[in-house]
Amino acid sequence: MHELVNKVRMLRAGFVFSEPQILEIANSFQQAMTDGLTGKGSSLKMLPSFLTKPTGREKGIYLAIDFGGTNVRILTVGIKGNGEYRILKRRSFPLQDRGKGYDFTSREATGTDLFQFIAGQIESLLEPGQIYPLGFTFSFPSQQTGVNQAILIKWTKEIQTSGVEGHNVSEMLQKALVCKNLIQVIPRAIINDTVGTLLTSSYIDRYADIGSICGTGHNTCYIEPSSPITGKPMIINMESGNFNELPATKYDLQLDRQSQIPGEQRLEKMVGGQYIGELTRIIIQDFINKKLLFVSGRPEIFFTPYKIKSEDITRLLTDESPDLTDVSQWLKTICRIPHSLLEERITLRTIASIVIIRSIQLVTATFTGVLKHIDPSLEKRHTIAIDGSLYELMPGYASKLNITFKNIFKGKSDLIETKLTKDGSGVGAAIAAAIVED
Template sequence: MQPFKAAMLSVREAFYAAFLRSLLRTKSLLQTILNIWIGPRKLAKEPDAHSEGSSTQDGVEVLSQTKRREVADFVEEVARLFRDPTSRQNLVALSDGLKTQFEESLVDNAQCMLPSYQHQLPTGDECGTYLALDVGGSTFRVALIELAGRGSESKVVRRSTIKIDATIKNLQGAAFFDWMAERIEDTISGQSEGHELNSAPLPMGLAWSFPIEQTSLRSGLVLGMGKNFMAAHGLIGQDLGDLIQNACSRKNLNVSLQAIVNDSSACLLASAFTSHTPPTRLSLILGTGCNAAVHLPVSSFSPQKFGIRPSSWHSAATHVIVNTELSMFGGHLLPFTRWDRQLLVKHPRPDFQPLEYFVGGGYLGEIVRLVLIEAIETTGIFGGIVPAGLEEPYSLDTEIVSRIEADTTANLTPSLTLFTNLYPTSYVYTHLDLSTLRHLASHVIHRATAMIATGLYTLYLLRASTSSSIPAKMQIAYNGSVMEQYPGFQELAQHHLELLVGSKGVLTLVPADDSSLLGAAVAVACLDPDEVIKDL
């Protein structure tokens, strides 16, 4: 009877620990009862001839070897669901479906495959001083850039990075653009000797990370900005270029806005300027969200996709940089798991950006969180109870997951410390807990790298099918926190590209540092002089 009494004592200890934890988490009485009678029974097994036994730690039972095998079974299932769709056969089938969606959007889609007004690519000979602006979701960057041609080193003469906090986001209408003009004035005033502005207006380019209906290279109608910005209030349909230019004029700034590009186009331009061989004809932005730009023949599009443009533009343009809005593709094609569907159930726009939900930094952590919660509830890791705070949607940030995946120490002490600080509990997290989390995350990330590589590969095929000639090798410029900072992401994406192409060196992912600022400057620098006069 002694073993039975010991087991009952273990159950009782687990009972009290679970009860206290449940009360501390302010759960309902019903949930408390469920946690008491279901959780500990699941964790505390009565020893038998086939069990290696278990011990208790702070009243919570440590996993036995039998339980570890159950964890392994769950991880194996996750691996199968996330990795099986990344075989070459499955990725080629996905690519075929994406290519059909791309081709249809070249004909008729008001949201995707949007031809910009930027049809010139840099020659590499561009020189001069330009003011570059980059308006993003959390920062406003201003830089005075001296381009010295591809063979020489271009310089950032002055640079300012200003955080856009809630106060700035709440500025309505012209007040936001006046704030921009003030920051521009701060940057270009008091320049160091040798960089004084002459009497000619300083040419200015803008990388704008929000939707606009572009009407010329330096003009576009303001649309809703999102991300809690109030700047568009009362200005919907007004010209963005005029709003910025007028705000600068009110500050007596001797500047002239000549080009507006989105961040993906800026990335392509920046890389095309700095490197000629192999050429850059594709670019990727992959951070919180994702997008891509591609250089396509004008003849690829139906006439209505260009809207109303002057005949001079059509006469000059043979190719055009295209804002693909890549995030919006993939609906009904992507390999959804039950965790993806859980994410979409609570998403306000579940069909809006299918691919982004698979690859964007705003969602990767959430998918990992959903997988982890099921692992906790079904295998008993993390003490069998979801830590306080982790049950909240989007409470596991992709950056945190990346730091845990980057932890290669034998005992995972940095990860254990990080997780304990983020989700404190009486339960002491173990090496098994964090190593399981790392394995689960690796499978989610593996799929993401395959999906984004397939999207890029399909854009490459689209360009090949619409162009009379295509380079034997091509660079794909990239920018964004996921591509740049998530451990191993770029290398895995490159692996999948080579798997799809069938050889190395055909498509190469290359970083494009400071691409928004440099690309905005290059967009102005490579303009035909006649076009500059018409746009001013």
């Protein structure tokens, strides 16, 4: 028991940061932003969007595609002006369905197959005689050369579709629409999901100047006051999930080695919903190997990569009963562990909590780096628009993020507001199309 307590204490010391450490990471992030903007070597790509804030007066009916992972959403959005909008129709569909015999995310699938499949899902949302300017949210690292031109740099989120990296995804979508004879759909803008989230929030909130995804993946964008391209305000997609100037533990290194892109997306692998379950599993596996947990057996779930999901972490953290009854039930039904000690259940919950606390601290550190860049003395109000399941659904995530801000900025933290922006990536694509059309 004493050895288990010491192991948990060492884990916490390696994961949870002090305020000076958070500020040190924030400063490194700010420097990486500057380096990226000025063309120096940086893990932040600092990609231009060629868009700035909407005026709030945009109007019309627009089509939006939201492609951010293995599920794609299509929306028709009525934008009414005065910061008002309404989702008129929506549908979502998976890019992989083994029951139906397809997987457009595998190496065997081509980009042509992928985009023709997406285009084929659009027709059911269209009204006869209506022209639909299209905004396309494409949430993968892409080099933009214009508001409707984007070349995929590299797939992330374990997608491997061939023939897309290094190609203009806007042109691939356009060809697919023509192939499906959807001539009433007119592509106008391509954006990242963080840009969409920021556009959606800034359409109704003039203080919104940072947008972030805290869900399966992680990335942040912001409004650069003076773009190196135009000298005017422009939304910059940082691809911040790739930030790598971070103190990594042996568990982070193990997760990185076994991933499909070792050495890349280091921040995302420490904070994103795609990885927090796996990171927790790797830690628990180490505890089991050291005979500190479940000494009477070897639960396979903790020795099978990616078997533990963010939903399991949520379940561990939600249980507040004195004997952790729900955790016990989870161990019985999901993990096939019929008997567990209370100390073991507490340890699992503590490990999950430590992983989540570090996620919150790292995300807050990067937001702090952005704020230091755009408002060094923190003299103005700022809204950080956030979408994603971690921020919305993980117990304590949003509140602890705001507490961390309070600790860092002391009396000035009231100038910072974080705001859940639902459907931001989809609605934002429609707003992007509206900005171009306006």
